[in-house]
Amino acid sequence: MVKEANILIVDDRQDKLLALETALDGLEQNVVTARSGDEALRKLLLQDFAVILLDVNMPGLDGFETAALIRQRPRSESTPIIFISAMNDSGNHVTRGYSLGAVDYILTPVIPEILRAKVAAFVDLYQKTEQVKRQAEEHAQLLHAQSARAQAEAAKERMAFLADASSVLVASLEYEKTFENLARLVVPRLAEFCLVDRMDKLGGIEQVAVAHQDPEQEELLRQIRYPGPEETSHGAFRVYVTGEPFVCNRVDEKMIADLVPEGDRELIRALRPTSFAAVPLHARGRVIGSITMVHTEPGAIFNPDTLWLAGELAHRTALALDNVELYRKANEARQEAEAASLAKDHFMAMLSHELRTPLTPVLTHLVRLASEPDIPELLRHPLEVIRRNVELEARLIDDLLDLTRVGSGKIHLEREVVDVHALLGNAIEICRGDVEAKGLELKVDLEAQDHFVNADPARLQQVFWNVIKNAVKFTDEGSLHVATRDEEDGGISITVRDTGSGIEKTLQARVFQPFEQVERGKGGGLGLGLAISRTLVELHGGTIALESDGPGQGTTVTVAVPTVAERPREEAGRATPERDGTRQLRILLLEDHVDTSESLTLLLEMQGHEVTQAFDVASALKLAETRDFDLLLSDLGLPDGSPGVVMKAVAKRNGTMGVALSGFGMDKDVERTRGYGFRHHLVKPVDVGRLEEILLECGVEEIINH
Structure with a gap:
C-alpha cells in the first residue's frame, strides 16, 4: 500500500490557500498549509514533503528568502519547489526562482488541471523514490540479518567445536594421548594435515603426534626430521623463540628454502603444502610445544577466524596438559607416600621384632627363677621389679605398633x-x-x-x-x-x-x-x-x-x-581344665634365637613337658618325619624358609596343633600365621600365662582324642 505524500502550500492570503487546496483535492494526498515563511520552516522541521507550493510575495520572509532557507536544510535541499506569483515580471522573478532550485514558476490565476498534473508528477516521483529507499533499507536489513545469523551460527559452531575439543582433551591423563587427540581435532576442521611437536629434555624439538585427512600419508609425516638444540635457525624453532603464531598463506620455493634444510626439502615438497600456520602451546609460563596446521588445497588460507580458533584450541590443550602434569605429580607423590608408609610399617615391624625377641628369654628365666621354692626372699622383690620393667618395655613396643595401626586405619x-x-x-x-x-x-x-x-x-x-x-x-x-x-x-x-x-x-x-x-x-x-x-x-x-x-x-x-541388652554367652559344658587332668606334651620347639630356645625349653621342661629343639626348618622337617609331636611351637622368622612347611608336616603325621611365636604383631602377621595352619599367635616376649593356658588346652584335647 502506497503511503500518502505530504504537500505544503505557503501563502499569506487565506482565499488563495483555499483555492489551491481545492485545486489539489482530487490527488487524495495530505495537504498542509502555512501563512508565512516562518511557519513553513517550522512545518519542515516536523515532516518531509513531496512538493512545496510557495507564494513569492509575502510579508516578512518572501518566497525567495523562504526558498533559500529551505535549501540550506539537508533533508529538504532537494524537495521540489513551485513558485506561484501574480506579478508578470518574468525576467527577474523566474530567473531568481530557478537560481534557488525551483522546478517551476506559475502565474496566477492558476489553472487547476495544470497545477494538479504538475503536482501529481512530483508526488508520484516522491512516492517511487520512497519505495526504492524502503526496499533498499529492507534489503540492507535482510543482508544484515543474514550476516548476523551466519556469524551467530559460525560462532555457535566454533563454541561447539571448542566444547567438544575440551572434552576430548581432558579424556586422557597421558601426555602422548592428549597430543594425539589434539592432532585429530585439527584435521580436517582447520587443515588437511597437522603436526604436533614439543621441546625435548635436551632443548631440541621432537614430533609427538600427526594427523592427515588421508591416513596413508601419515607415515610420510612421521618421516619429517626435527631440529636438534644446535639447529636454532630451523623454521620450527620460530614459535618457541617468539612465543607468537607463525603464519604463511603462500608457500613457495623461496619460503621452503628459507625454513627447511636442503636435505629435508624434497620430503616437504612431496606433501604439497600451499599455506601453513604454527601456533605455540603455552604452559607453566613457557612454550612447551606447537601445533602446525597445513593446507594442501590451492588458494586455501588461514584467516583471522581460523587463527583465533587455533589459538583457543592451543589454550585448552595447555590446560589439559597442566592437568596431566598435576596428575603425574600427584600420582608420584602418592606413590612416594605409599612407599614411605610401607617402609615405615616395615621398619616398625622389624624394630618391634628386634626389640621383642630378647625379652622372651628374660621373662621366661624370671618366671622360672620365681617358681624356685628355695630362692632367697631377698631376691624375690628385685626379680619382680625386673619382671615389671620388662613387661613395661613390651607395653611400650605395643603402643608404638598401635600408633602405626591408628595412623593407617588398620x-x-x-x-x-x-x-x-x-x-x-x-x-x-x-x-x-x-x-x-x-x-x-x-x-x-x-x-x-x-x-x-x-x-x-x-x-x-x-x-x-x-x-x-x-x-x-x-x-x-x-x-x-x-x-x-x-x-x-x-x-x-x-x-x-x-x-x-x-x-x-x-x-x-x-x-x-x-x-x-x-x-x-x-x-x-x-x-x-x-x-x-x-x-x-x-x-x-x-x-x-x-x-x-x-x-x-x-x-x-x-x-x-x-550398652546392649544381650548378655555374654555362657559356654555350656566347658570347664576350666586343671593341670591334674592333662597329660604332659611332646613339643617340637622351632626357634633360631638360642637364648629364647634355651629359656623356653627350661620353662616347659619344668612343667613336665618333653621338648625337642630345632634351630632351622631343615632340621625340624627331619624330626617331623621320624617322631610324633603333640604341639609345634615355632618362630616365624627362620633363616632357611617358612615354618608353614613344618606345620603341614607335623599336622599330617599327628594332627598336631601349632602355636606361632613372633616379634611381629601386626594384623597381617596374624593372618599370615593362620595361613600357615597355626591355631595361635603369641607375640614376643611370650606371655607365660597365656602359653600355659594354650598348653593346658592342648593337653585336654589330647586326653579327649585318646
Missing part, C-alpha cells in the same frame, strides 16, 4: 558381648601391685545396672588399663576411685578419679595427642596411651574425656560406651 576389632565390670576387674588386678606399692586407697563402686557392651574385650580392657595405669603413675599419695553408672542415653560411663598431680587447663586439650606427656619422664612411657585409648573408644562408638581443676587437684577421666 585397627581391627573382634567384637563380642562382654561384661564391662569384668574387664574393669581385670585391669584393676593388673595394676593392683602398683597401687599397693604406693599405699593408695582404692575404692571401686560398680553401680551401673546395664554393663554389657558389644566390644573387643582385649582392646576395651587395654583402654581401662591405660587410664588406671596413668592415674596410679601420677598419684603419689591419696586415693584412686573407679566407678560406673548408667547414662541417660542407655550407655554406661566408667570414671577413674585420682587425687594426684592434676593437669593445667592449657594442657588438658592436648593429652589425647600422640607423644604428649604431662610430666616428662615420670614413670616411663611415650605419651601414647591416651591417644591410642581415644581411638579405641571412638571405634567402639564411645567417648573419652579428661577433667582437672589444675595442678595438685587430681584428674578425672570418663569413658562412655553404648
Whole structure:
C-alpha cells in the first residue's frame, strides 16, 4: 500500500490557500498549509514533503528568502519547489526562482488541471523514490540479518567445536594421548594435515603426534626430521623463540628454502603444502610445544577466524596438559607416600621384632627363677621389679605398633558381648601391685545396672588399663576411685578419679595427642596411651574425656560406651581344665634365637613337658618325619624358609596343633600365621600365662582324642 505524500502550500492570503487546496483535492494526498515563511520552516522541521507550493510575495520572509532557507536544510535541499506569483515580471522573478532550485514558476490565476498534473508528477516521483529507499533499507536489513545469523551460527559452531575439543582433551591423563587427540581435532576442521611437536629434555624439538585427512600419508609425516638444540635457525624453532603464531598463506620455493634444510626439502615438497600456520602451546609460563596446521588445497588460507580458533584450541590443550602434569605429580607423590608408609610399617615391624625377641628369654628365666621354692626372699622383690620393667618395655613396643595401626586405619576389632565390670576387674588386678606399692586407697563402686557392651574385650580392657595405669603413675599419695553408672542415653560411663598431680587447663586439650606427656619422664612411657585409648573408644562408638581443676587437684577421666541388652554367652559344658587332668606334651620347639630356645625349653621342661629343639626348618622337617609331636611351637622368622612347611608336616603325621611365636604383631602377621595352619599367635616376649593356658588346652584335647 502506497503511503500518502505530504504537500505544503505557503501563502499569506487565506482565499488563495483555499483555492489551491481545492485545486489539489482530487490527488487524495495530505495537504498542509502555512501563512508565512516562518511557519513553513517550522512545518519542515516536523515532516518531509513531496512538493512545496510557495507564494513569492509575502510579508516578512518572501518566497525567495523562504526558498533559500529551505535549501540550506539537508533533508529538504532537494524537495521540489513551485513558485506561484501574480506579478508578470518574468525576467527577474523566474530567473531568481530557478537560481534557488525551483522546478517551476506559475502565474496566477492558476489553472487547476495544470497545477494538479504538475503536482501529481512530483508526488508520484516522491512516492517511487520512497519505495526504492524502503526496499533498499529492507534489503540492507535482510543482508544484515543474514550476516548476523551466519556469524551467530559460525560462532555457535566454533563454541561447539571448542566444547567438544575440551572434552576430548581432558579424556586422557597421558601426555602422548592428549597430543594425539589434539592432532585429530585439527584435521580436517582447520587443515588437511597437522603436526604436533614439543621441546625435548635436551632443548631440541621432537614430533609427538600427526594427523592427515588421508591416513596413508601419515607415515610420510612421521618421516619429517626435527631440529636438534644446535639447529636454532630451523623454521620450527620460530614459535618457541617468539612465543607468537607463525603464519604463511603462500608457500613457495623461496619460503621452503628459507625454513627447511636442503636435505629435508624434497620430503616437504612431496606433501604439497600451499599455506601453513604454527601456533605455540603455552604452559607453566613457557612454550612447551606447537601445533602446525597445513593446507594442501590451492588458494586455501588461514584467516583471522581460523587463527583465533587455533589459538583457543592451543589454550585448552595447555590446560589439559597442566592437568596431566598435576596428575603425574600427584600420582608420584602418592606413590612416594605409599612407599614411605610401607617402609615405615616395615621398619616398625622389624624394630618391634628386634626389640621383642630378647625379652622372651628374660621373662621366661624370671618366671622360672620365681617358681624356685628355695630362692632367697631377698631376691624375690628385685626379680619382680625386673619382671615389671620388662613387661613395661613390651607395653611400650605395643603402643608404638598401635600408633602405626591408628595412623593407617588398620585397627581391627573382634567384637563380642562382654561384661564391662569384668574387664574393669581385670585391669584393676593388673595394676593392683602398683597401687599397693604406693599405699593408695582404692575404692571401686560398680553401680551401673546395664554393663554389657558389644566390644573387643582385649582392646576395651587395654583402654581401662591405660587410664588406671596413668592415674596410679601420677598419684603419689591419696586415693584412686573407679566407678560406673548408667547414662541417660542407655550407655554406661566408667570414671577413674585420682587425687594426684592434676593437669593445667592449657594442657588438658592436648593429652589425647600422640607423644604428649604431662610430666616428662615420670614413670616411663611415650605419651601414647591416651591417644591410642581415644581411638579405641571412638571405634567402639564411645567417648573419652579428661577433667582437672589444675595442678595438685587430681584428674578425672570418663569413658562412655553404648550398652546392649544381650548378655555374654555362657559356654555350656566347658570347664576350666586343671593341670591334674592333662597329660604332659611332646613339643617340637622351632626357634633360631638360642637364648629364647634355651629359656623356653627350661620353662616347659619344668612343667613336665618333653621338648625337642630345632634351630632351622631343615632340621625340624627331619624330626617331623621320624617322631610324633603333640604341639609345634615355632618362630616365624627362620633363616632357611617358612615354618608353614613344618606345620603341614607335623599336622599330617599327628594332627598336631601349632602355636606361632613372633616379634611381629601386626594384623597381617596374624593372618599370615593362620595361613600357615597355626591355631595361635603369641607375640614376643611370650606371655607365660597365656602359653600355659594354650598348653593346658592342648593337653585336654589330647586326653579327649585318646
